Structure formats: C-alpha cells, structure tokens
Amino acid sequence: MPESGHTWQKAFKGAPAEAAHVRLWARGRVQHPDAPLIADELFVAVLGSGATVIDMAISTAGTRIRITAEGPDPLPLIHSHGPGWSILNGLCQRTGLTTDETGLWAQLGGHQ
Template sequence: MANELFIATLSAGAEAIEVTLAATGDDLKITAATSERLFLRHSHGPGWRIINGLSRITGITADEHAVWARLSAGADT
C-alpha cells in the first residue's frame, strides 16, 4: 500500500517524498507527500485499484501535495 502511494507521488517528478504511517485506535493512515503539486491523475491509475481495494477511504490533500489512504481493522472494512 505504501509503495503504491509512493509510486503515485513519484510520478509527479518529486525529488523527495515523505511517507508517513499514523495509527489511531484501529485506524492506520498512510500518506505520501512531496513539495510538488499533485494533480488528480496521480490519484488514479493501475496502482490506485490496489489502494482503493485495500483501504476504507482514500484521497488527495486539500493543498494537493499528498495522497493518502486510511485502513481500519474494525468491522466496517
């Protein structure tokens, strides 16, 4: 999952990418961020099917500098 987010961000031409894992209760949020602006096309593509299939919710940040996915060990996954 983190690899797919990394690849989506890498395609923006970023020189540096920061991948963050943040856990809260049963939730895990994985974020791949860069200083480059990401366009909507970076949150779509072959790898994005994997991300959407394994995560509860996904998105691109409001500032368009990161893509993220939230996973949950709860019953609603």
C-alpha cells in the same frame, strides 16, 4: 474517550530504489499485512509526478491506520487517480488527496 495512537514520519529520496525502503519502513511500524503494499502504491504515485523528496507518514488511532505520501508540488491527475488508485480503493476503507493536492492518503482498519 479519545483513541491513543502513534505517528511516524520519514522523508525518502524520490528514486525508484527507495520503494523497497518504504515497504520495509511501513512493515516495521504497523502489523497490518497490506500496509507495505499501500505505502508502496502511495510512494510510487507521488514519485511518478517527479518529486525529488517524498514525505511518508503513518499514523494510528485505535485500530485505524492512515498512510500518507506527499511531494513538494501538486499532483497531476494521472498520478493522483492513476492505475494504482484501483489497488488502493480495493484495500483501503478510505482514500484521498491531501488538502494541498501534493499527496495521497489511505486509511485502513487494524489487522484482526
């Protein structure tokens, strides 16, 4: 039986002030307490690469939540596995680089 879910996408300006909007946007879509922090860490990592626009996505399937941040260009290694990577790995079940290497994703379980 397939799991049903939802997907939300939004483009944010590549500016530090947008991080607060990213956190609010994530909080308004899913009820997991770590989702805003995870969205923020992904956004900041892509922002650090110099992206002028960052595409954010949140997808749900059953109790799983996947958050993605993507920019227009491949991420330098420091931005795809920098200091925020430790936070993501501590909070998420899985993390990774998008197949085109322009973004990062994180998967977490639903809030119990």
